[in-house]
Amino acid sequence: METEQKEMMCKYKKIICKIFGEQIQVIGESSVIGPMGQFQIRFLYEPTKIYVTLDADRGVFTLDLKDEAxxxxxxxxxKKFDNCMTEKCLENAAVILKQVLEENKFPLYKSENDKLYKKQDGTYRRIKDIYAELAGGE
Known part of the structure; x- marks a missing residue:
C-alpha cells in the first residue's frame, strides 16, 4: 500500500506542476505515509506567495491555502469541487485552484484571542456570527 501511495504522491505532484508550470514549486512532502494512506505535499505559488498544502487522507484530499502571515x-x-482521491478529481481541483489564485479575490482567516477574523483585500474584519459566515453572509 505504501508503494501505491508514493506513486500517487508523485502523480499528484506532476499533475499540479503541469497545470501551474513555473508559477508553483514543491517545497515539501511527507517522508512517511500514514497507516491509512495519509500524505501531504506542500507547494508555494510564487506570484502571490500563497502556500498550498495538498492533504490526502482516506480516499479524499483537501487543498489548504496560507499566506506569509x-x-x-x-x-x-x-469553490466546491469533487475531492475524491483520483487523478481526474485532482486535475479538476488544480484547475479551479489556479483560477482562484490568479483572481486573488478570496478571503483568508485568522484566529486571535479566541476571535475569528476575515481578511479580504488586505483588510481584517471580525467574524461575530460564524454560522452566518459559513452560510455565505455577513
Whole structure:
C-alpha cells in the first residue's frame, strides 16, 4: 500500500506542476505515509506567495491555502469541487485552484484571542456570527 501511495504522491505532484508550470514549486512532502494512506505535499505559488498544502487522507484530499502571515482558508470553502482521491478529481481541483489564485479575490482567516477574523483585500474584519459566515453572509 505504501508503494501505491508514493506513486500517487508523485502523480499528484506532476499533475499540479503541469497545470501551474513555473508559477508553483514543491517545497515539501511527507517522508512517511500514514497507516491509512495519509500524505501531504506542500507547494508555494510564487506570484502571490500563497502556500498550498495538498492533504490526502482516506480516499479524499483537501487543498489548504496560507499566506506569509499564516492566514488561512481551504479551496473547498472558496469553490466546491469533487475531492475524491483520483487523478481526474485532482486535475479538476488544480484547475479551479489556479483560477482562484490568479483572481486573488478570496478571503483568508485568522484566529486571535479566541476571535475569528476575515481578511479580504488586505483588510481584517471580525467574524461575530460564524454560522452566518459559513452560510455565505455577513
Amino acid at each position: 499564516k492566514d488561512w482558508n481551504t479551496l473547498y470553502r472558496i
